[in-house]
Amino acid sequence: MSKSPTSTLAQTSGGTKLHNTLVYIRQHWQLYAFFIMPAFLLTIIFRYVPMGGIAIAFTNYNPLKGIFGSEWVAFQHFERFLSSPDFLEYLANTLKLSVFGLLWGFPAPILLAFLLNRILSKSRKQKIQLVLYMPNFISVIVLCGIVRILLSPTGMVNMLLGTSYNFMTMPQAFRTIYIASGIWQGAGWGSIIYTAALSNASKDLKEAAVLDGANIIQQIKAVEWPAIKDTVLIQFIMSVGNIMSVGFEKAYALQTDLNMSASEIISTYVYKKGLIDGDYGFSTAVGLFNTVINVILLISMNAIVKKMNEGKGI
Amino acid sequence: MSQIKKKSEFAKQPTGDKIILIVGYIILGLFLVAIIFPVIYIILSSFIDPITLQNKGLTFDFSKWTLTAYERVMTNAQIWIGFKNALIYSIASTILSGVITLLAAYPMSRADFKGKGFFNVIFVITMFFGGGLIPTYLLISDLHLLDNPLAIMLPGAFSVWNMIIARTYYQGIPRDLQEAADIDGATEMAYFFKILIPVCTPIIATISMWNFVGMWNSYFDAMIYLKDPAKQPLQLVLRAILIQSQPEPGMVSDMQSTAERAQLAELLKYATIIISSLPLMIMYPFFQKYFDSGIMAGSVKG
Numbered sequence: 162m163s164k165s166p167t168s169t170l171a172q173t174s175g176g177t178k179l180h181n182t183l184v185y186i187r188q189h190w191q192l193y194a195f196f197i198m199p200a201f202l203l204t205i206i207f208r209y210v211p212m213g214g215i216a217i218a219f220t221n222y223n224p225l226k227g228i229f230g231s232e233w234v235a236f237q238h239f240e241r242f243l244s245s246p247d248f249l250e251y252l253a254n255t256l257k258l259s260v261f262g263l264l265w266g267f268p269a270p271i272l273l274a275f276l277l278n279r280i281l282s283k284s285r286k287q288k289i290q291l292v293l294y295m296p297n298f299i300s301v302i303v304l305c306g307i308v309r310i311l312l313s314p315t316g317m318v319n320m321l322l323g324t325s326y327n328f329m330t331m332p333q334a335f336r337t338i339y340i341a342s343g344i345w346q347g348a349g350w351g352s353i354i355y356t357a358a359l360s361n362a363s364k365d366l367k368e369a370a371v372l373d374g375a376n377i378i379q380q381i382k383a384v385e386w387p388a389i390k391d392t393v394l395i396q397f398i399m400s401v402g403n404i405m406s407v408g409f410e411k412a413y414a415l416q417t418d419l420n421m422s423a424s425e426i427i428s429t430y431v432y433k434k435g436l437i438d439g440d441y442g443f444s445t446a447v448g449l450f451n452t453v454i455n456v457i458l459l460i461s462m463n464a465i466v467k468k469m470n471e472g473k474g475i
Numbered sequence: 476m477s478q479i480k481k482k483s484e485f486a487k488q489p490t491g492d493k494i495i496l497i498v499g500y501i502i503l504g505l506f507l508v509a510i511i512f513p514v515i516y517i518i519l520s521s522f523i524d525p526i527t528l529q530n531k532g533l534t535f536d537f538s539k540w541t542l543t544a545y546e547r548v549m550t551n552a553q554i555w556i557g558f559k560n561a562l563i564y565s566i567a568s569t570i571l572s573g574v575i576t577l578l579a580a581y582p583m584s585r586a587d588f589k590g591k592g593f594f595n596v597i598f599v600i601t602m603f604f605g606g607g608l609i610p611t612y613l614l615i616s617d618l619h620l621l622d623n624p625l626a627i628m629l630p631g632a633f634s635v636w637n638m639i640i641a642r643t644y645y646q647g648i649p650r651d652l653q654e655a656a657d658i659d660g661a662t663e664m665a666y667f668f669k670i671l672i673p674v675c676t677p678i679i680a681t682i683s684m685w686n687f688v689g690m691w692n693s694y695f696d697a698m699i700y701l702k703d704p705a706k707q708p709l710q711l712v713l714r715a716i717l718i719q720s721q722p723e724p725g726m727v728s729d730m731q732s733t734a735e736r737a738q739l740a741e742l743l744k745y746a747t748i749i750i751s752s753l754p755l756m757i758m759y760p761f762f763q764k765y766f767d768s769g770i771m772a773g774s775v776k777g
Binding site: 182193272277287291294303309315348356414435448 | 489491492495496499500502503506507509510511513514516517520529532575576578579581582583585587588589590594597598601603604605606607608609610611612613614616629630632633638662663664667688691692693694695699710713714716717718744745747748751752755756758759760763766767
């Protein structure tokens with residue numbers, strides 16, 4: 162048997178490692194060629210290739226000339242966006258929508274989970290949950306269609322109030338509509354994760370607390386809150402990390418010509434500038450700005466939590 | 476017996492606790508009413524004659540009830556094209572995405588997999604950073620996928636989040652199954668398909684449900700990539716009717732006056748909402764037992 166290159170390499174320790182790796186890959190080639198390859202290729206093509214396309218943000222992109230043929234404008238698009246009055250308005254709209262959305266929307270599922278946890282009959286609890294989960298399966302379009310119907314001047318809400326406001330044209334109503342409909346749709350579904358964590362709370366511990374004469378508030382403090390604390394924390398970090406990625410779909414479907422001063426957010430602006438007006442370079446720049454802020458938020462949140470939580474981040 | 480026990484348990488509570496419980500039940504009850512009430516309102520309204528609905532609102536005078544809206548929606552070709560397309564896209568993307576994601580999760584779940592760190596970094600970065608709308612759109616355009624349903628299925632076919640969930644689930648499967656397979660000299664593929672997958676039905680059901688519902692309910696990708704009406708999924712047809720108030724021409728064109736057309740267009744919205752939501756409303760209760768398991772697997776990040 163002739164000396165193979167791998168056996169030469171095996172003489173040094175680094176070589177041994179490489180050799181082992183090669184042997185491993187040869188033995189487990191299916192893991193690479195069959196299991197991971199499709200996901201890897203899709204990721205490279207549809208996630209990494211577009212990252213290269215970010216260069217468009219620094220050009221006056223012309224689809225006929227391509228990235229390298231188009232005029233290079235450096236940071237001109239960013240300057241144009243950051244110095245325009247629209248910038249502050251859209252940024253404020255985006256931040257208000259997500260920060261207020263988080264303030265109202267984040268506690269709602271936790272509250273629901275605590276309430277559900279107090280329902281002793283298992284079958285009744287399941288029936289309630291079935292109703293609570295239902296809105297999650299309604300599409301964004303149908304949800305916004307329902308919202309528009311209920312809030313129309315002759316709709317149910319005006320009928321109950323005895324008024325005839327056209328809520329969909331009122332900028333001051335937009336955020337309330339967006340956030341309330343979000344809670345309506347998502348709070349029940351969002352409570353699943355907390356309900357599951359609560360059901361893991363030790364039954365013995367709770368019984369002991371009850372025997373000791375602990376009232377509900379004390380039980381929540383001593384038994385239930387500790388059981389869901391970590392889950393709440395992780396969910397919170399993830400929500401904060403997503404603060405700049407407010408969903409396009411719902412905001413766009415709730416927009417009307419008249420509520421634009423509150424409903425135009427960065428993602429809808431990126432869409433209109435880019436795909437409707439064809440201003441590719443500018444639109445990419447605005448989108449990149451949004452992504453970068455989001456990444457910074459996420460990294461800083463994770464760092465803060467690591468400090469608070471004795472070195473444990475996510 | 477259990478009822479009595481529960482009642483007495485409630486009675487045993489100190490007064491402060493009773494107040495808290497009652498307030499809690501009221502909040503929960505209000506939330507349930509807030510969910511059910513609009514749904515009932517929409518269902519009832521969908522049967523009422525448009526003029527009556529606009530002038531008087533809901534009525535239980537059954538002479539004013541009609542099935543016109545349902546007839547018009549059900550006989551409209553575009554709605555059915557939308558349904559058919561949505562069904563095809565949702566099933567195809569559920570299978571495609573499920574297969575790719577479940578496959579990739581397997582090597583990532585193995586402690587001995589060489590290159591795990593590398594792949595992990597490559598995958599996780601995409602959860603937080605991406606090229607954005609325009610570069611992705613231009614890529615789809617360069618690949619000649621505009622107006623091709625693959626444009627809405629391929630880019631999201633591999634979900635890192637679902638991969639992490641499946642990986643965590645695999646890691647919870649006892650190792651002896653793997654060792655038994657090693658001794659038998661089974662290949663990776665044989666182990667995966669014959670031993671691992673059959674014991675992973677809960678997580679497969681969960682991921683499939685998410686994929687199906689996600690594809691069925693989304694509209695953005697289809698709106699930007701699929702311009703041909705024959706290829707549009709249901710949500711785009713719904714968008715025209717519900718959001719843009721532009722029903723399919725055939726639905727209202729026989730009406731004489733603009734006012735009548737507008738009234739009918741309004742009524743069509745109710746029936747459209749009911750018809751289009753029905754499939755998922757019927758389906759989701761059957762998946763209820765998988766909700767918890769899937770969410771739990773996801774919350775334990777590996």
